[in-house]
Amino acid sequence: MDQSFKKQLLIDFGTVLGSYAVLFALQKSGVINTYWQGIILVVCINVILTVSLNVTSGFLGELALGHAGFMAIGAYLSAFISKSLPLIPALEFPVAILIGGLSAMAAGYIVAIPTLRLRGDYLAIITLAFGEIIRNILKNLMLFGGTKGYPNIPAYTTFTWAFFGAAVCVLAAKSLIASRHGRSIISVREDEIAAEASGVNTNRYKILAFVFSAFFAGVAGALYAHYIRFLQPSVFTLDKSIEILVMVVLGGMGSIRGSIISATVLTVLPELLRSFSDYRMLMYSIVLIVMMLAKHSASGKIMFRPAADKTQEAET
Amino acid sequence: MTNVLEVRDLGINFGGLRAVDGLNLTIEPGQLYGLIGPNGAGKTTVFNMLTGVYLPSDGTIELYGENIVGKKAHQIARMGIARTFQNIRLFKDLTVKENVLISLDTQADYSLLTGVLKLPRFHAQETAMDEEAMRLLSVFDLQDDADKLARNLPYGKQRELEIVRALGTHPKLLLLDEPAAGMNPQETQNLMDTIRTVREQFNIAILLIEHDMKLVMGICEKITVLNYGTMLACGTPAEIQSDKNVIKAYLGE
Numbered sequence: 001m002d003q004s005f006k007k008q009l010l011i012d013f014g015t016v017l018g019s020y021a022v023l024f025a026l027q028k029s030g031v032i033n034t035y036w037q038g039i040i041l042v043v044c045i046n047v048i049l050t051v052s053l054n055v056t057s058g059f060l061g062e063l064a065l066g067h068a069g070f071m072a073i074g075a076y077l078s079a080f081i082s083k084s085l086p087l088i089p090a091l092e093f094p095v096a097i098l099i100g101g102l103s104a105m106a107a108g109y110i111v112a113i114p115t116l117r118l119r120g121d122y123l124a125i126i127t128l129a130f131g132e133i134i135r136n137i138l139k140n141l142m143l144f145g146g147t148k149g150y151p152n153i154p155a156y157t158t159f160t161w162a163f164f165g166a167a168v169c170v171l172a173a174k175s176l177i178a179s180r181h182g183r184s185i186i187s188v189r190e191d192e193i194a195a196e197a198s199g200v201n202t203n204r205y206k207i208l209a210f211v212f213s214a215f216f217a218g219v220a221g222a223l224y225a226h227y228i229r230f231l232q233p234s235v236f237t238l239d240k241s242i243e244i245l246v247m248v249v250l251g252g253m254g255s256i257r258g259s260i261i262s263a264t265v266l267t268v269l270p271e272l273l274r275s276f277s278d279y280r281m282l283m284y285s286i287v288l289i290v291m292m293l294a295k296h297s298a299s300g301k302i303m304f305r306p307a308a309d310k311t312q313e314a315e316t
Numbered sequence: 317m318t319n320v321l322e323v324r325d326l327g328i329n330f331g332g333l334r335a336v337d338g339l340n341l342t343i344e345p346g347q348l349y350g351l352i353g354p355n356g357a358g359k360t361t362v363f364n365m366l367t368g369v370y371l372p373s374d375g376t377i378e379l380y381g382e383n384i385v386g387k388k389a390h391q392i393a394r395m396g397i398a399r400t401f402q403n404i405r406l407f408k409d410l411t412v413k414e415n416v417l418i419s420l421d422t423q424a425d426y427s428l429l430t431g432v433l434k435l436p437r438f439h440a441q442e443t444a445m446d447e448e449a450m451r452l453l454s455v456f457d458l459q460d461d462a463d464k465l466a467r468n469l470p471y472g473k474q475r476e477l478e479i480v481r482a483l484g485t486h487p488k489l490l491l492l493d494e495p496a497a498g499m500n501p502q503e504t505q506n507l508m509d510t511i512r513t514v515r516e517q518f519n520i521a522i523l524l525i526e527h528d529m530k531l532v533m534g535i536c537e538k539i540t541v542l543n544y545g546t547m548l549a550c551g552t553p554a555e556i557q558s559d560k561n562v563i564k565a566y567l568g569e
Contacts, residue, residue: 005439130562172432179431179438180421180445187418190407197367198419199393199485208428 012174016167020160027159037159041227043267044162045220048169050247050263051256052216055173057245058254059182060209063124066111066131067217068240069310072233073134074100074218075225076144079153082226086200097165097222104218107134114209116203133242138233149232157227165223169216173256176212180255185209186254241282250291265291318381320345320489320521321366326375329363335361335420336545339375341523343489348515349523350536350553354565357385357542359525360402364490366523367399380488394422398487400478402494402525408467410476412458415466416449418538419474419484423448446536452480455517456510476510483518496531504528508535541565 023040026032032040049067056064078100082092111130115123144150176182184205187195195202225231247266251258269287273280323341327334336358343349351359364370366377368389379386384392398419407415424441453459456476457497466477475495482490495511496504501505508531515522526532532539533553541548541562549559556562 005434009434099528104371175432175434176428178424179428180417180424180442181428181431184421186410187407190410191405193369193389194401194405194407194481195418196369196389197393197399197405198481199390199422200418201388201390 008302012171017173020163020167023163024159038227039268039271041157041159041162043264044159044166045223045227046244046263046267047166047260048216048220048223049244050251050259051166051169051173052213053244054175054218054248054251054254054259055185056209056213056257057248058252058259059177059185059189060206062115062206062209063120063245064127064210064213065124065238065241065245066127066129066134067213067244068236068238069127069131069134070104070107070214070217071221071224071240072138072236074104074221075231075236076150076221077103078222079150079217079225079231080144082154082156083152089154089156092154093161093226096156096226097161097219100222100225101215104221105215105308108211108214108217109207111214112207115210116206128238128241131236131238135233135236138236138252144231147233149230151230153225153231155226155229157223162223162227163230165219170221170256170260172216173212177256181205181208188255243280246288250288250295252295317342318525320347320380322376322378322381323366324376324378326362327373327429328361328370328379329373334545336365336372337541339540339545339547340550341540342483343521343523345521346515346519347521347538348511348523349501350508350528350532350539351523351525352532352539353548354531356544358545359367359542360493362542363399363493363525366392366491367397388501393419393485393487396486396488397491398482398485398489400475400482400493400495402497404471404474404478406466406474406481408465410466412453412469413446413449413462413465415477415481416452416484417445419481420445420448422485437471449484452483455483455513456480469499473508474514475499478527479510479514483514488520490520490522492522492526494525494527496526496528504531507531511535517548 027037049071053064053067056062078096081096081099085092087095111127114126118126138144139147184195184200185208187198187200188202188205192202246257247263250266251260251262270280270284273283276283319342321341321343323339326339327337327449329335339362349364353359361370365372368384368387368391372385379395379397384395387395407418424445426437426441429529450459450462453462456479458473458477458480461473466474469477479492479495496507499507512535524536536553538551539553539556540550542566548565549556549562551559
C-alpha cells in the first residue's frame with residue numbers, strides 16, 4: 001500500500017507540475033495568445049467550482065443549487081479585503097483568497113444546518129433560496145456598490161494562482177474522498193439509515209461536505225474577482241449555479257476526473273462556437289445533448305467512470 | 317457478571333397505537349437470543365428502539381448497565397449494538413471491502429487534516445483497517461469478492477456482508493433481523509453454522525428475529541415471543557414449543 005501510495009503521489013505531482021510547465025511555456029512563448037490565456041484561467045476557476053460542487057452533489061448525493069451564492073461571498077469579501085486592507089501586495093492576495101474561502105465556508109455551515117432535516121427536492125429549494133438571498137443582499141449593499149457593481153479590484157489573479165488553486169482543490173477533494181471522512185460522506189449518499197447503524201454521524205458528515213464545497217467555491221470566487229476586476233450581483237444568478245451543476249452532471253456525479261474534463265470542455269466549447277455567431281447557444285445546447293448521450297455509450301463510459309469503478313481499478 | 321442487555325418495561329406509542337408494551341428482555345454475555353412472533357407483533361419496532369432509530373415512549377434499555385435511551389443511532393452503534401436489516405441495506409454502489417471499511421471507521425480516529433494531507437498516521441490506520449476488513453471478510457469466505465460492487469453479490473452473500481459490516485463496529489451485541497429470509501434450507505443450515513461461529517469467534521451476544529422456526533429452535537438458547545406488542549412467553553426453546561399461549565397465537569384455537 002505504501003509503495004502504491006508513493007507511486008500515486010508521484011503521478012499526482014508529476015501531472016500537476018508537468019501540465020503547469022507546458023501551459024506556462026506555451027503562454028510565455030506566445031503560442032497561446034492573451035485571449036486564450038484568459039480562457040485557460042476561467043477553465044481553472046470552473047474546475048474548482050465543478051469539483052467542489054461534486055463533493056456535495058456527487059459524493060454526498062444532495063442536489064445543491066446555491067453554488068453561485070458561495071462563489072459570490074468569496075468574490076466580494078476577498079475583493080473587499082484586497083481593496084481596503086493595507087497589506088504588502090505579496091501577502092494581500094493569499095489573505096484575500098483565504099478570507100474569501102473562509103467566509104463562504106461559514107455561509108456553508110449556516111446553510112448546512114437546515115439541510116440536516118431536509119432531503120432531495122426540499123434541500124434543492126433551500127439552497128436555491130440561499131443563492132437568491134445572497135444575490136439580493138449584494139444588490140442592496142451600497143458598501144459593494146449595489147447593482148452598479150464593485151469596481152477597481154486589483155488584478156492579482158495570474159495563471160499560476162488559478163492553476164495551483166485548481167490543483168489544490170482537486171488534490172484535496174481526491175484525498176478527502178479516499179479517507180475515512182470521504183467514505184463516511186459517500187455512505188450518507190448510499191444509505192443514510194445503514195450509515196447511522198454503522199456508527200457514522202451522518203449530520204457531521206453532511207456539514208463537512210457542505211463546508212468543504214463552500215470553501216472552494218469561495219476560493220473560486222476570489223480568483224474570479226481578481227481576474228475580472230469588476231463584480232456585479234447579476235453574475236451570480238441561479239443560471240450560474242445551474243451552469244456549474246451541468247458541468248458536474250456531464251462529468252459524472254462522484255467522478256473528479258470527469259468534473260475536470262467537463263469543466264474544461266464546457267468552458268472552451270462556447271469560445272470555439274463563436275464563429276456560429278447567432279446560432280452559438282443553439283449549437284452549445286445541441287453539443288451538450290450529444291455529449292450527454294455519448295457519455296452513456298461504451299467509449300464514453302471509459303472516460304467518465306463512476307467513483308466506485310475507479311477504486312476497484314486502484315486496488316488491482 | 318453484568319448482563320449485556322437489560323430492557324425494562326419498554327413501550328412505544330405511534331399516535332394512538334401502542335406498538336410495544338411492557339417488554340422485558342435480559343441478554344447474558346454470549347447468549348443467542350431469539351425474538352419471534354407473528355407478523356406485525358412489533359419485533360422490528362423493538363430493534364429500532366434498541367438501535368436508536370425510534371425513541372421509546374417509556375421504559376429503559378441498559379447496555380452493560382448504561383442507559384442508552386435517547387442516544388442517537390450512531391452513538392449506540394459505537395457503544396456496541398450493531399444490526400442488520402430486514403430488507404438488506406448495503407452501500408450498493410461501493411465495493412464489498414468499502415462497505416466494511418465504513419463501519420470500521422469506528423476503529424479509526426485520524427483527523428480530517430491527517431486524511432487530506434495523507435500523513436503517516438493516515439497510512440498506518442488505513443493499512444490496519446484494510447487488514448481488519450479482509451480478516452472479517454475471510455471469516456465469511458468473502459475475501460475473493462472484496463473488490464466487487466456490493467450490488468453484484470448474490471443474495472445470500474449480500475446478507476452475509478451485512479453481518480460482516482455490522483461486526484466492523486466491534487459490537488458487544490449483534491441484532492439480526494430475519495437473517496434467513498429468502499434463503500433455501502441448505503443456505504439456512506449454513507447460516508446457522510455461521511451464526512454459531514460468529515458468536516464464538518467474536519465472543520458477542522446475538523439477538524435475532526426470525527420466522528424460520530427450525531433455525532430459531534435450533535440455535536437460540538432463550539426465546540421471547542411477542543404478540544400484538546406484548547410479551548406472550550419467554551423461555552427455552554422446549555418451553556416455548558409447549559406453551560399453550562404460543563401455540564394459540566400461531567395456530568389459533
